[in-house]
Amino acid sequence: MFETLRDLTPKFESLFCDRYSVSLRNEANTVLKNLGEAIVGIFIELENRIRSDPVKAAVPGGRLHPVLRYVMNYLVLICDYWHTLEQVFEDYGHRLKEYHNLDDSVPSSSLLSLQMGQIMEVLDSNLEAKSKIYNEPALCCVFLMNSSRYILQKTKDNELGKLLSNDVIQNHEAKVLYNHEQYQKISWSKVLGFLKLDDNGIVPPNMVKKSMKKKLKLFNLLFEEICRVQSLWFVFDEQLREIVRVSIERNLLPAYENFIGRFESVLELGKYDHDKYVKYQMEDIVAKLDDLFQGSSGSTKAQN
CATH class of the missing domain: 1.20.1280.170 (Exocyst complex component Exo70)
Known part of the structure; x- marks a missing residue:
């Protein structure tokens, strides 16, 4: 909707260019602005939903948690609208700055990347909290290994991987290795003893x-x-x-x-x-x- 209205705006303004159509042009611009702010709001709401997703019963066997699959698949899909989203956040990102208490020195062109990083950070915290449900420490490691491996798969050779900072990718590579080592130690050190x-x-x-x-x-x-x-x-x-x-x-x-x-x-x-x-x-x-x-x-x- 945003893309369609944005692309039609120049034709719309040339068609309704007389002084009697000022209110009509203003209304179209207001709708475009509202759509842009609503898109930014969706990403803020996504962050809030992840943060508040309750820690309930553990997923059996350390499998992928539904919230992880949902968020990562969603982020991959929205990358089809990458260039549009960059424009939206640059033009209408003031709400995001207010939400995260960012000062004006933060360039608007970086707001989308910042928000994506924030979503990943909140997702990590949520998964860490969910891993604590498991009574067996080794199974906790398997759950976290699965989670980080899935994130790496979803960010490999695509726009999402290019958007996220190298720190995010390297962090999950390190998590896979760390949880693998912890699993080995917890499960097999006594056996080897x-x-x-x-x-x-x-x-x-x-x-x-x-x-x-x-x-x-x-x-x-x-x-x-x-x-x-x-x-x-x-x-x-x-x-x-x-x-x-x-x-x-x-x-x-x-x-x-x-x-x-x-x-x-x-x-x-x-x-x-x-x-x-x-x-x-x-x-x-x-x-x-x-x-x-x-x-x-x-x-x-x-x-x-």
Whole structure:
């Protein structure tokens, strides 16, 4: 509507150029002004809606939150009107300056970029608050990983990515990495701890056998529980899912192989006792890890 009326204004003014049409021209200009201010108001309202979006029940499995999908898809779509929006904010951005207490030294030409950055900042804060709902810290990390990865996808190679500052993009790249590292630490450090070998020579041989049996039993229980729970969690991006799984394998598989090799040499087990204690072969470990982050049936749909 704004674009149509703006483009028709020169023809309108040339057609109704006499002194009897002053009120008509003024009315058209007022409508254009009202439309421009209404557009600016939409962006202010969007910021307020995000800020006030309530922290309710957690999204199951750390999936993408609906408010994130809505906001990012909306911002991508409005980039089709980018040049018009820059003009609108430059001409009618006084309301935005008042709302954010910006002084006149702030150039009107930068108001749209400033508002987009503000929307992203409020969205980040909202998602951080929503992540706190999860009782499991590792799932909180998965939720935030998903969120930042989605934002990066939505800002890649398009006008939205060009508009947002490099700080916004780099911030979410750093968040993906940080939450990935935190997830690894929270979920797998205890598991890896059970695979550490007592090589200091202080522990008597009979106690080494007892210690290794206990460690392997605890490893089996914890590994099985983590895989059972986290197979219900969901990482929407296949590439990110693979990155996380490979990083787990890189840490877990060598430690497990080393532990089992030492376990078998120390205990000199027969087949029956071997199968009793060694519940997982290497390929079983890999198969279990391949099931992580798949979510329940049908969960991989409707995540764009």
